[in-house]
Amino acid sequence: MNKLLEVFRNSSLDDYAKLINESIVKREILVLIGKCSVDYTGRGESRLTDGDRVLIIKSDGSVQIHRPEGYKPVNWQPQTSVIEARVVDNKLVLTAIRDKPREILNVVFNEIYLLIRGRLTDNGEFVMYLNESDIRDLIYVNPWLIEDGLHIIGKEKDLGVGAVDLIGVDNKGKAVLIEVKRITASREAALQLYKYVEKYAKLTGAQPRGILVAPSFTTQALDTLKRLNLEYRELDLKKLWLLKKRNMGGKCGLDQLL
Amino acid sequence: MNKLLEVFRNSSLDDYAKLINESIVKREILVLIGKCSVDYTGRGESRLTDGDRVLIIKSDGSVQIHRPEGYKPVNWQPQTSVIEARVVDNKLVLTAIRDKPREILNVVFNEIYLLIRGRLTDNGEFVMYLNESDIRDLIYVNPWLIEDGLHIIGKEKDLGVGAVDLIGVDNKGKAVLIEVKRITASREAALQLYKYVEKYAKLTGAQPRGILVAPSFTTQALDTLKRLNLEYRELDLKKLWLLKKRNMGGKCGLDQLL
């Protein structure tokens, strides 16, 4: 199994360059650890002076350069059309070019500590639960979560200024527009809902109710909602979660750890 | 120099667990390549079945799990309060826990191909050019970029509904609010500007001009601007860039490569 991965250290620069270029052609994964500086130009422009970093090239040509700290890479390239390694002035230079937008990443290695390359096989299935569309779907099926007597009649309805998450009719026959957020709703969310309410009123001539649904709200959001005559419902994610799990047979998580 | 990094393969599970826990205590960087499955729960919840991945733990306790493709990690933890490796049922289990928000990442390794650990030293300086604040500052100093006779009198002025990028006075003495975008301005950007214009009018009793400044505009943005009686200026980033470079002595880039 370990033939999967090759490890190199103390190789010559020319050998490193060759190893890298081979890996890219073979669409292997490549991890390069060493001291380097990085220049980037494209949508913006950045310079990073010498330091120890971990560089990863994946089989799709994406590149990321990680410093010893921080979740995010300091420099990167989501996908590239060209990646090339070569030796210039006794240094290993790696260039990754991307089109649309045209961007160039240039890495100069002053030292290479380690190179790992190999083919990884990953056919794993990834499932994400309880994203916004999950919540929307749950409310769609269980409108009582918002209020009794509510009938949902539409999902992701485009009003010409973007799509409102849910449209329904309350027990008095009045239209209800619902905007769903899975995290704390900010003022922006309230404004987004207002935009739909305004547009709907203009399109139909009838004033709808607007309800912002979220697990919590910033004070500014609440102010704005009040000012714009909009409603809100606090949503208990845990409750939704249980509802979802019940539908799935109760086996979708390790939340007992929480 | 290579004593910086240690490489292990074919070690026992217990040894791997020990190596990992040691690294975490010593705040080293750790790269683990192997076949694993991943469970995450916290703000959301996800499951990832078996496959080959690259796991990185950095000195700040951030964790990321990379599949062979894609720029982004499939699972991650920006920072963690606790990371622990242990052997359970003849498998290496790595748990990373984060508080606020409470989130748990659980990785079960069925095979470990390679473990690399070591201390990296990175004192490099990172500089980013031409982000939004750069553009704002350039306009601040060179208001003629927007129009002749404009005087900028404020930057990042908080109006109580967020801060407007720039405030100025035109050659007729009328207030001008400027919102800057470094990428194509969308309808949202127009609405953002409108929000400031409305608020300013309410605060002062005088109707200001509103100008959206961006390298380009979506058609919806232009529609919205027209409807809301707002203005816009197309901004040539390259021109700004040259302006900036001239100020810096002409040496801040490799854009000649573009």
Place this chain on the structure above:
DNA sequence: TATTATATCTCGGGT
């Protein structure tokens, strides 16, 4: 292709 909205967004700066 262009545009929009989401994201386990992350991250920094402000109050």
Place this chain on the structure above:
DNA sequence: ACCCGAGGTATAATA
């Protein structure tokens, strides 16, 4: 600690 807005955001969905 909350809140807001930028991001080289990336990414998926949609027209």
